[in-house]
Amino acid sequence: MCGRQVPYAMTSYRPEKVTCPACREHAHRQYLRFADQAERLSRMPGVNISSDQAARSAEWHRDLARRFSG
Known part of the structure; x- marks a missing residue:
């Protein structure tokens, strides 16, 4: 994600396995943005998503953001 090629950096879909600090910070910011x-x-008229579904999705994204920041 950061564009740097470093032999010891590791990326992964599992936040705990990402070793690049710039990539971790980028993912943290993106998941917080997705939550928002x-x-x-869910508040837009005509959207077929309930407030409960939106809240669960937002919490899931915020949890991932926390995992990338830790």
């Missing part, structure tokens, strides 16, 4: 978007989406 899910909450905003």
